[in-house]
Amino acid sequence: MAKSWVNSAERIGSDLHLELSGPGSTRAALIDALREAVRSGRLTPGTRLPPYRSLAADLGVARNTVADAYAELVAEGWLTARQGSGTQVAERAEPLRPQRKHVRVPVKTPPRARGPRHDLRQGTPDASTFPRAAWLASYRRALQEAPNEVFGPGDPAGRVELREALTEYLARARGVRTEPGRIVICSGFAHALRLLSRTPVLRGTLAVEAYGLPFHRELLADAGVRTVPLPLDEHGADVSRLARERAVLLTPAHQFPTGGPLHAERRAAVVDWARARGGVVLEDDYDGEFRYDRRPVGAVQGLDPERVIFVGSVSKSLSPALRLGWMVLPERHVADVLAAKGEREAWVSVLDQLSLADFLSSGSYDRHVRRMRQRYRSRRDRLVAALAEHAPHIEVTGVAAGLHAVLRLPPGTERSVLKAATWAGIALDGLAEFQHPQAPRTPGTPGTPGTPKAPEPSEAAVPAYDGLVVGYATPSEHAYGAALDALCRVLPPEAG
Template identity: 60%
Template sequence: MGNSWATFGRDLHLDLTGPGGLRAALLRALRDAVRSGRLAPGTRLPSSRSLAADLGIARNTVADAYAELVAEGWLSARQGSGTRVAARVLPRATPAARRTPGPAGHADRPRFDLTPGTPDVSAFPRTAWLAAARRALTAAPSEAFGYGTARGRPELRTVLADYLARARGVRADPDRIVICAGFMQGLALLSRALGTGQLAVESYGLDFHRAVITRAGLGTVPLTVDERGARTEELAGLDGVRAALLTPAHQFPTGVPLHPDRRAAAVNWARSTGGFILEDDYDGEFRYDRQPVGALQGLDADHVVYLGTASKSLAPALRLSWMVLPDRLVDPVLALKGTGEWQSGTLDQLTLAEFLSSGAYDRHLRGMRLRYRRRRDQLVAALADHAPQVHVSGIAAGLHAVLELPPGTEQSIVQGARWQGLALEGLRRFHDPAAPPASRDALVVAYGTPPDHSFTHALDALLRALPPGEPGE
């Protein structure tokens, strides 16, 4: 069989319309594509033979058009490099189109970032992940390259069940695990599955979590958070509450673990009412001074939904999370997820399964714990030396610390940090507006976010933004 046009080189869409014949139309279409920016400087064009076959015209017509555009300066041609769009000076942006500089002449994007929510993505284990991907692809059955199912790949669910039982004390069965494209998807599915009513949330938390819940048709009601975590005893006095969203291992953002009495109170409420606890175990694997607090789900697998994610342990870009569901929620959640919800990529699921089963995940976590603990200790030591009046809390686990501030100073310090090129969040940023007014002024400092090479500089910028302490304080 002769060469088919479909096997030739690069694709290029051109609309050959207008007066003057094919050659004139081709010249006009190419000039317009370059002038409009659709073909950027340096873009390699198809060979004259390939483009002629695609357009159904004579090769000489294309070759002549290329030669003319080279002579005019639109294209360039070099032996061995093919025909490309010529480099040219782009028009300067008008003053109105230029970006307005940020504080002190800085661009809008800060130089340093200590805002919570993202791990050190520069530490993603690229080599080990690539090796796991190769092994997973080699072993993958052909059917794994299809569309997949709402439940997720059985290889990943099986390995997760073993890992979560071993490392987090979760009572997991592969058939009760559902793989999601991130924590937000899992929360949205659960909120929809619960139907009408209200869902209790912690008075300090993420506003977009509350937004996901309300978009699903549920109301939210805040539970007070203090030095022992969420006051789960308040659940007994709330009417119409179907479930409670909690961060028991490491309350976000205050950093305190849920007190054992309050863990028991939450489970007892769920048992007595038939409700559910939604356990967000977002960074439960990162504990530094003693063994991690076990998952709340281990106390009652029939009333606690366990939600975990790879976003903090590996990288948010993977879009991989998981839910361990009570039996009575499995079918409702799968029915919702099977109606057009985004699915996590099968290849990433297979790779994570291999990454877990090979032990690479445990090795990566141990290395990251050591790295984050060093940063935490560096932060605490620097504050003790340069700002001894600032009390640090929430540091036994996780990727952030809370720095207590004098009353009324939080906003000015956050603003001052921006002038240092440092992105920071104050504690009030996470306060639920429906809760009683917040009385604490504090910073939520994510020491886990910056890459290693910039952490010291970010820490210096933080110390410059804090009020100076007096010796002996």
């Protein structure tokens, strides 16, 4: 019967697993096991083997047995032995290559798919601008100052240092009213949705804006949450259409993707609705820090912390790779969310949490956001100027805030422009893909000449027009000019 042996790491500094099996002496079995380990590539050239005494003790064999096995393999060229260097796998020893009886036909590796030459998709910041030096400084401080208990199981709500830093920052920058005990750390908005869908908060029917991320709707559908669309106009989502729903998902600071804040009267109205219905408003503050041509819009949560769940992350301000987000919850929902999160699963790295806490409290986050706000405003201005010069007939909207703009296209041209963009190596998003599938479309845009009469409340219609959602944050600085030139070349000409 084969025996498995593992030598002691504290004696030789590494582990070596050997199977001693087969008839014959222990010495022969050991030689075969070592030879097979080299043949298979498990012991690579240059690997240092345990000393005789250590391996003999672990295998329960005589020291001379190991010495004889090593000596024979040295003579055969499998191993080398030098004074002061111990016994090592010989550099010329090669792993065993299985012999095949049939002719081997070379298999060509399929070429790696080429990415777009110009990435103008929405949703990601310029990766080249990540503040590496400042983040590294925060990470080092966090690691050096972290108490020992940081490396234990931890708190499912997240590190208190980060929750305290967020309490101060969100109150100052976003007008959020909260305390550390009502913040739960998550990995982003999608993670927050998954957690909330496991609680009574998002069970049943959820009202959403007629335009939004399909991924979020799919995530909710998979969790058994039915979504119904609210129409949009120049004042944002028409919350007067809320009916029997008990929850509504909004992007009130900057409607995604059409742009524009939720009007003040509607912000107050949706809070009044939540109070009257015993419902909740889910506020997605996906790019709340980036405002250019108007005063910052505070969080709806500030109007009633017991009726609004505020969700934010660093995906747009720093990087989606960090997977750091937060939920600011009404007190009555904290326990349910923590129960859904679990004791050990779906946690964000504790060291990343501590690093973000330091990044916030040291002022590095504010400095980075201000710097990026200037950079992205310049990007926005360059986009608007390029369109004014090369395609003045294309209307650009939603540019007072955020990291993307909407380009309104002539009717019936969205698909052809997207196809032309693909051929030109441009990655773009069409406006139609963000529309809720149950939202009927009406021609025209509210507030513009020729707009038909507003639909009846039961219709929940949204204005229909072709468009592009252009992300101006994604390309690196040196690539942005070429991306704008390529975009202008694929836009449809002015109708004659």
